[in-house]
Amino acid sequence: xxxxxxxxxxxxxxxxxxxxxxxxxxxxxxxxxxxxxxxxxxxxxxxxxxxxxxxxxxxxxxxxxxxxxxxxxxxxxxxxxxxxxxxxxxxxxxxxxxxxxxxxxxxxxxxxxxxxxxxxxxxxxxxxxxxxxxxxxxxxxxxxxxxxxxxxxxxxxxxxxxxxxxxxxxxxxxxxxxxxxxxxxxxxxxxxxxxxxxxxxxxxxxxxxxxxxxxxxxxxxxxxxxxxxxxxxxxxxxxxxxxxxxxxxxxxxxxxxxxxxxx
Numbered sequence: 001x002x003x004x005x006x007x008x009x010x011x012x013x014x015x016x017x018x019x020x021x022x023x024x025x026x027x028x029x030x031x032x033x034x035x036x037x038x039x040x041x042x043x044x045x046x047x048x049x050x051x052x053x054x055x056x057x058x059x060x061x062x063x064x065x066x067x068x069x070x071x072x073x074x075x076x077x078x079x080x081x082x083x084x085x086x087x088x089x090x091x092x093x094x095x096x097x098x099x100x101x102x103x104x105x106x107x108x109x110x111x112x113x114x115x116x117x118x119x120x121x122x123x124x125x126x127x128x129x130x131x132x133x134x135x136x137x138x139x140x141x142x143x144x145x146x147x148x149x150x151x152x153x154x155x156x157x158x159x160x161x162x163x164x165x166x167x168x169x170x171x172x173x174x175x176x177x178x179x180x181x182x183x184x185x186x187x188x189x190x191x192x193x194x195x196x197x198x199x200x201x202x203x204x205x206x207x208x209x210x211x212x213x214x215x216x217x218x219x220x221x222x223x224x225x226x227x228x229x230x231x232x233x234x235x236x237x238x239x240x241x242x243x244x245x246x247x248x249x250x251x252x253x254x255x256x257x258x259x260x261x262x263x
Contacts, residue, residue, distance in 0.1 A: 029089035036081035043074025043261040087115035113154035149178035
């Protein structure tokens, strides 16, 4: 009888956690959407160029560059906030939240990785553009490599089962892929600073703060699979992802808004 009571108590606690997570997701949907609305309403028309280089003769001859598009940065910032709002809103929606909870019960959240593969990759592209990377092919590569890093997170969850030895290969491969965009951005900042000594302070701030936050997602996953402390519960790690997502997206949005987008 005591064992049955203990099992019932654990089930009740888990249901309460799921209810709180539904409230969290609904709240985060409103917070992200609200920030996107404010950004759209208050942003100026600041743009950054997207360029493409092309050959004017045989390989080895000097290439020329054309400006193919001017990206409205306010729209880009609102886009990654709205992607997050859509994801969180769907996870709190009727019926869909049951699918979300069933996945959490087997220590998965595929929707998280689908959203991150778009929103986080857009964020990294935006950071790259703020440092002066404008070549279309480079931006496509940065987006793609970052999306691959995120999808290794999805592969990590699919490869592992509770009670079995942890398969770390997807995590390691994801860390390798995820390092590439940050190396490219660091090289760009370092070279620009060496050439001009005039890289704005807010660019350094964005790079440093978002680098730390992006790596915090990897740390959260690492602690989940090491079962360290409160991370023994997958749901604790899920709350960690929710908090980190809100902080990272909000921080980038407002670090971009005040120096470049404020009317």
